[in-house]
Amino acid sequence: MDHHVIIEKLCSCAKREGFAQFETFEEKALAKEGAEAQLAFMQQSFCGKHNFDITEVDDHYVIGMTGGGCGCGTHDKH
Structure with a gap:
C-alpha cells in the first residue's frame, strides 16, 4: 500500500522551492x-507568513x- 505526503495548499514559498503537492512512499x-x-x-x-502542521488522515x-495567515485578508485567494 502506498502512503502519501500531501501539501494541502501550495503557498508561494512552496511553489518557489519546487515542492510537489503529493509525494508517495511505500x-x-x-x-x-x-x-x-x-x-x-x-x-x-519559508517567509514566516504561514504556520504549518501535520495531520494524519488514514495512512x-x-x-x-x-x-x-499571510495577511492577504482571505485564504480563498490561495
Whole structure:
C-alpha cells in the first residue's frame, strides 16, 4: 500500500522551492519521516507568513496551514 505526503495548499514559498503537492512512499514510517522533514524545512526556510502542521488522515500525512495567515485578508485567494 502506498502512503502519501500531501501539501494541502501550495503557498508561494512552496511553489518557489519546487515542492510537489503529493509525494508517495511505500512504507508509512518513511512517509511520516518525509512529512516531518518537509514540515521542518517549511517552518525554517519559508517567509514566516504561514504556520504549518501535520495531520494524519488514514495512512497519509497532510501538511496544512494553521492560524496566522499571510495577511492577504482571505485564504480563498490561495
